[in-house]
Amino acid sequence: MDLKKELILYVVFGVLTTVVNIIVYVIFAKFLNIDYIISNIIAWFLSVLFAYITNRIWVFESKSSNILKEISLFFGGRLFSGVVDTSLLYLMVDILLVGDFVSKVVTQIIVVILNYVISKVVVFK
Template identity: 55%
Template structure:
């Protein structure tokens, strides 16, 4: 069991922190949209921004254990990738909510599933790749 956990440590850690990032995203969205009655698109931007900050720190330190000396390049790449997936999130929210395809909270959860998968692929292949990969 220990060998299996060590073999898949990165994926397990990504899932753990991905869930926590999603929780940050959804809680911030809920508080802003439902409790503070902020427009759902503005609430979504706030949720995205705070969850990306949380994700960068946890992905760099705990998931991919980056030792890169090129922190600024890494950070710019991370935020750029998250901006792209944030646009995906925003577009999905806009279409599903404005055309009444899904309620906003359900749309937010579905969007996050797509965003988590895209973020892992981008992080693994382009942002936190180890030397020689």
């Protein structure tokens, strides 16, 4: 697949993954009144599942027969970006006193870019 098509698909599925992440976060944090950090962890986990499936099938068109290695690398990379996401969210909300929803949107922009690099260079190389 050419890079332009790959980037377009990554952006489309990255946006959808971000939407999944934010919707799940809002459901848990705002409607169920669960702590924002716990809500963020749940949102991260469910959005990673969505991202792995879409990235494997449509973005990087993986044909790897070693799915265990691939999914382990994918989740490891996403775990790293999840820690970055949660740390930045904490910094923005508790230290900088930015609203949690605005902070969540900002952190997701950073995470989408980080995740592409990890997927391209490490997971689906």
